[in-house]
Amino acid sequence: AYFLLNVPVVAFRLFPLVAMLSTILALAALSRDSEIVAMRAVGVSLYRVVWPLLQAGLALSVVLLLLGELAIPRMHQEADLIKQTRIRHREANTELRTRDIWLRGAGGRIYYARRFDPEARALLHVTWFDFDPGFRITGRTDVERMVWQGDRWRLEGVVERRFRADGGVETHRAAVELRSLPEGLSAFRRVKKRPADMNWVELRRYIRRLAAEGGDVVKLRADLHAKLAQPFSAAVLTLLAIPFAIQRPRSGGTGKALALGLALGLAYWFLLQVGLSLGHGGKLPPLLAAWLGNLVFGAVGLYRLIHLPQ
Structure with a gap:
């Protein structure tokens, strides 16, 4: 099943x-047999010859977009579940977020935990902020370590500050303190979600929730736009293949056409990964990062197609 x-x-x-390879092979075969020359000799426009190929590439992109929304994420998740439970013999959903956990709690309180130790049921280096209805900060609490003890937290190294309206600050310190908070351990057990396991709608909803909790969503925004950009690579690569295939000399045969297609595909994949890496690092806007490969290769393909001799 896996x-x-x-x-x-x-x-x-x-x-x-x-x-792309199918387009190159089809046009290379027509060029080799002088079919394109014959069609142009009787007045058939080159654009009319390649238009069905462009339509097919666009139709495939739409199909891939629908599959990416309706089927592929679920299949990827099911395959990963089988891999974890049946092949590696682990519990499902055991990959928890253990660093940089943000949580919006009751009453607008915002928590940040630098680390989460699932085995010790402990949060390390925790800070939370309290706000009034006008979203003015009224308090900050820093805790070195929080350990869950069934129905309440054991706080270690507590420094609690309350900010008064007159500008004064009240500070409370405690080495150890037991406290009941509205948020228990389960609220901080955040299972890592991978973009590959979600469709566009689910990922957008996840990003909004994570952003509302103060989490870093720069990388996820690039992945969100990539879910729309990547299916259209079929149309872009088809467009790119057409002028290269038509302008290839008839010598070299099928092997040369395949080598050309693979080289173009690898170049596209490389630029796609570079764009996403720059987007993940915040060097490019997420939208531009996800569509960089399509924009560059689409522009090259369109330019070469327009300048083909008619």
Whole structure:
């Protein structure tokens, strides 16, 4: 079942490359047999010759977009579940977030925990802020370590500050303190979610919730835009393949056409990964980072197509 579920996932990623190679092979065969020359000799426009290929590439992109929303994330998640539970013999959903946990609690309180130790049921280096209805900060509490003891927290190294309206600050310190908070351990047990396991709608909802809790969503925003950009790689690579295939000399045969397609596909994949890496690092806006490969290769393909001799 694991391999059967992975087949559509792998095929989903390879379809754009397959579309480009198919386009190159089809046009290379027509060029080799002088079919394109014959059609142009009787007045058939080159654009009319390649228009069905462009339509096919765009249609494939729409199909991939729908699959990416309706089927692929679920298959990826199911395959990962089988891998974790049946192959690696682990419990499902055991990959918890253990660093930089943000949580919006009751009454607008915002928590930040630098580390979470699931085995010790402890949070390390915790800070939370309290606010009034006007979102003015009224208090800050810093705790070195919080340990869950069934129905309440054991706080160690507590420094609590209350900010008065007149500008004064009241400070309370305690080495150890037991306290009941509205948020128990389960509120901080945040299972890591991977963008590959969510469709566009789910990922957008997850980003909004994480951003509301104060989490870092820069990387996730790039992944969100990539979910729309990547399916259209089929249309972009088809567009790119057309002028390169038509302008190839008839010598070299099928092998040369395939080598050309693979080289273009690798170049596209490389630029796609570079764009996403820059987006994840905040060096590029998430939208531009996700669409960088499509914009560059689409522009190159369109330019070469327009300047083909008619």
